[in-house]
Amino acid sequence: xxxxxxxxxxxxxxxxxxxxxxxxxxxxxxxxxxxxxxxxxxxxxxxxxxxxxxxxxxxxxxxxxxxxxxxxxxxxxxxxxxxxxxxxxxxxxxxxxxxxxxxxxxxxxxxxxxxxxxxxxxxxxxxxxxxxxxxxxxxxxxxxxxxxxxxxxxxxxxxxxxxxxxxxxxxxxxxxxxxxxxxxxxxxxxxxxxxxxxxxxxxxxxxxxxxxxxxxxxxxxxxxxxxxxxxxxxxxxxxxxxxxxxxxxxxxxxxxxxxxxxxxxxxxxxxxxxxxxxxx
Amino acid sequence: xxxxxxxxxxxxxxxxxxxxxxxxxxxxxxxxxxxxxxxxxxxxxxxxxxxxxxxxxxxxxxxxxxxxxxxxxxxxxxxxxxxxxxxxxxxxxxxxxxxxxxxxxxxxxxxxxxxxxxxxxxxxxxxxxxxxxxxxxxxxxxxxxxxxxxxxxxxxxxxxxxxxxxxxxxxxxxxxxxxxxxxxxxxxxxxxxxxxxxxxxxxxxxxxxxxxxxxxxxxxxxxxxxxxxxxxxxxxxxxxxxxxxxxxxxxxxxxxxxxxxxxxxxxxxxxxxxxxxxxxxxxxxxxxxxxxxxxxxxxxxxxxxxxxxxxxxxxxxxxxxxxxxxxxxxxxxxxxxxxxxxxxxxxxxxxxxxxxxxxxxxxxxxxxxxxxxxxxxxxxxxxxxxxxxxxxxxxxxxxxxxxxxxxxxxxxxxxxxxxxxxxxxxxxxxxxxxxxxxxxxxxxxxxxxxxxx
Numbered sequence: 053x054x055x056x057x058x059x060x061x062x063x064x065x066x067x068x069x070x071x072x073x074x075x076x077x078x079x080x081x082x083x084x085x086x087x088x089x090x091x092x093x094x095x096x097x098x099x100x101x102x103x104x105x106x107x108x109x110x111x112x113x114x115x116x117x118x119x120x121x122x123x124x125x126x127x128x129x130x131x132x133x134x135x136x137x138x139x140x141x142x143x144x145x146x147x148x149x150x151x152x153x154x155x156x157x158x159x160x161x162x163x164x165x166x167x168x169x170x171x172x173x174x175x176x177x178x179x180x181x182x183x184x185x186x187x188x189x190x191x192x193x194x195x196x197x198x199x200x201x202x203x204x205x206x207x208x209x210x211x212x213x214x215x216x217x218x219x220x221x222x223x224x225x226x227x228x229x230x231x232x233x234x235x236x237x238x239x240x241x242x243x244x245x246x247x248x249x250x251x252x253x254x255x256x257x258x259x260x261x262x263x264x265x266x267x268x269x270x271x272x273x274x275x276x277x278x279x280x281x282x283x284x285x286x287x288x289x290x291x292x293x294x295x296x297x298x299x300x301x302x303x304x305x306x307x308x309x310x311x312x313x314x315x316x317x318x319x320x321x322x323x324x325x326x327x328x329x330x331x332x
Numbered sequence: 333x334x335x336x337x338x339x340x341x342x343x344x345x346x347x348x349x350x351x352x353x354x355x356x357x358x359x360x361x362x363x364x365x366x367x368x369x370x371x372x373x374x375x376x377x378x379x380x381x382x383x384x385x386x387x388x389x390x391x392x393x394x395x396x397x398x399x400x401x402x403x404x405x406x407x408x409x410x411x412x413x414x415x416x417x418x419x420x421x422x423x424x425x426x427x428x429x430x431x432x433x434x435x436x437x438x439x440x441x442x443x444x445x446x447x448x449x450x451x452x453x454x455x456x457x458x459x460x461x462x463x464x465x466x467x468x469x470x471x472x473x474x475x476x477x478x479x480x481x482x483x484x485x486x487x488x489x490x491x492x493x494x495x496x497x498x499x500x501x502x503x504x505x506x507x508x509x510x511x512x513x514x515x516x517x518x519x520x521x522x523x524x525x526x527x528x529x530x531x532x533x534x535x536x537x538x539x540x541x542x543x544x545x546x547x548x549x550x551x552x553x554x555x556x557x558x559x560x561x562x563x564x565x566x567x568x569x570x571x572x573x574x575x576x577x578x579x580x581x582x583x584x585x586x587x588x589x590x591x592x593x594x595x596x597x598x599x600x601x602x603x604x605x606x607x608x609x610x611x612x613x614x615x616x617x618x619x620x621x622x623x624x625x626x627x628x629x630x631x632x633x634x635x636x637x638x639x640x641x642x643x644x645x646x647x648x649x650x651x652x653x654x655x656x657x658x659x660x661x662x663x664x665x666x667x668x669x670x671x672x673x674x675x676x677x678x679x680x681x682x683x684x685x686x687x688x689x690x691x692x693x694x695x696x697x698x699x700x701x702x703x704x705x706x707x708x709x710x711x712x713x714x715x716x717x718x719x720x721x722x723x724x725x726x727x728x729x730x731x732x733x734x735x736x737x738x739x740x741x742x743x744x745x746x747x748x749x750x751x752x753x754x755x756x757x758x759x760x761x762x763x764x765x766x767x768x769x770x771x772x773x774x775x776x777x778x779x780x781x782x783x784x785x
Binding site: 084085086087113117118133134137138141142145149150179185186187188198307308310311313314315317 | 464466771774
């Protein structure tokens with residue numbers, strides 16, 4: 053199909069398809085990343101818009117230069133044999149390779165307090181990790197852009213961690229969070245509250261061993277706040293179901309068009325297909 | 333009936349060369365992936381590479397030896413470190429108050445070399461097949477090879493020798509295609525010497541490429557035309573300069589130390605040179621007589637290849653095996669299956685008269701065999717403890733391998749099979765490359781994050 057042969061109606065339809073494909077790809081991509089769920093509303097909006105703009109450019113390029121000029125060949129009956137399995141394969145990949153994609157986030161408030169025996173030392177929390185997946189929680193809510201989180205003696209840091217509850221992995225994952233402190237913490241007491249449920253660890257140089265630098269936190273997770281709005285709402289779930297399908301269809305069309313272009317280049321320039329003489 | 337919208341712009345757009353746009357996008361894609369790897373830690377041997385680069389930053393010549401450290405400078409290939417040092421000195425000259433960390437600068441230089449490797453992979457595939465899209469696809473495959481991208485973000489001479497291999501082989505293929513003899517020969521010479529001056533392991537590739545060049549010269553002696561243009565003259569001078577540096581390093585080493593590069597104990601005291609002492613308890617020098625004596629209990633090379641080596645090579649190229657490791661087993665198995673499928677297609681759709689692909693296959697075979705035998709020898713010496721057995725040593729020929737694989741896939745005669753193969757390979761390489769990096773970032777790579785501020 054030649055671009056300059058498109059009618060206004062067809063252009064309109066094309067714009068809608070391009071926007072839908074962009075929206076689906078952006079959703080399918082961003083909802084895989086825990087960092088997206090962890091960001092605040094303005095960051096989310098900015099990330100969504102910039103990623104959307106990137107995908108829009110790619111989708112427009114692919115549609116204008118690859119898919120549209122070959123759409124008749126792509127949609128031929130014998131090419132559907134290639135297109136349909138590709139769409140199914142891509143749908144499976146897009147919808148099953150990330151548990152986060154289907155997740156509903158749950159926020160747990162966390163307070164970390166430290167009292168050093170000498171009254172002046174501070175303690176470094178090297179990492180806060182989900183031991184089931186080894187996922188590193190963002191330290192941003194504690195006021196740090198990166199680890200370690202430093203807690204001075206007599207101070208309490210308030211923050212939160214965002215756990216992603218996915219139907220794909222929920223049955224396999226128990227509520228645990230591991231906080232790794234520095235290898236030789238100063239003597240004192242570290243108190244970690246999860247949703248106002250306290251846990252306490254005492255450090256003494258004389259009894260210090262490597263194992264207890266990893267503190268496993270189990271209590272208090274039953275009081276977290278599940279962010280059902282919008283993550284658990286039906287309209288979003290519905291769109292989450294459609295997005296991999298639309299993305300898969302677009303990627304399959306792109307691959308098909310790309311391969312058509314590659315093969316036709318060979319025919320145009322060499323007068324033969326790779327490994328097989330063309331009939332012309 | 334509605335009138336079509338007549339856009340002048342759409343006419344112009346339809347004349348855009350898509351493969352060029354796709355290649356530019358592939359390069360941007362690789363650079364973006366590489367920049368993420370620049371901020372990822374765990375690449376091999378960062379301590380010695382950083383030490384040598386820092387030493388070379390302090391002088392324009394060869395720095396002095398520190399007798400109290402096991403790191404040896406005397407008689408060692410230096411070009412990679414010299415370039416790192418030169419870049420840092422130039423940066424300091426241009427920005428005296430600049431706050432760029434030297435390690436970041438050197439990592440960015442590595443990424444620059446690897447980006448050029450990706451570009452030469454494109455050129456090599458295009459040159460072999462005559463189809464620029466095979467180049468784009470090969471470049472995309474290389475960009476998504478996890479260990480290649482990982483090493484590209486670190487300080488390592490492997491990036492420079494990868495570039496030297498891809499460029500030298502590209503010019504060798506150009507020579508075989510009958511392009512200008514003097515220009516291609518000079519460029520082959522320059523690139524192989526750059527590789528050899530960066531790492532002594534490259535000498536084998538120098539020899540293989542030299543033999544291939546000699547073979548061409550003997551077979552086409554009468555047809556060779558020597559054209560002396562201004563550019564060729566400059567290239568000959570540059571080649572001569574590099575040749576002098578090559579002889580000055582390896583020739584002098586051979587005369588002075590009796591080998592191509594001196595070992596630490598020839599330069600420093602034995603106490604200083606003892607590294608990896610935990611390995612010595614397993615060490616027994618390689619001895620053929622002893623091997624004959626224990627032949628019934630010794631793991632032979634074929635069993636070693638089948639039971640361990642091949643899969644280790646695959647998992648440490650399409651996964652990450654280094655000071656930090658990440659082995660995504662499903663992705664690795666699918667890559668192994670893809671390689672097996674490529675071999676099957678190679679046998680089934682073979683083209684015996686294709687001299688250029690035979691040449692590439694010979695380079696891969698010779699170099700691969702050398703790395704395998706070297707690994708096997710070390711395994712015998714260290715009681716099969718698998719010290720330093722990694723696919724990283726095959727990275728110099730990775731670009732050639734991927735070009736071959738793409739070429740084989742494009743030669744599948746059955747159109748449907750060819751389409752499915754290429755599409756699956758593209759999906760697999762993306763999913764096992766940048767895709768897996770982003771997908772597993774919070775679980776794996778966030779722990780390896782490097783900060784330069």
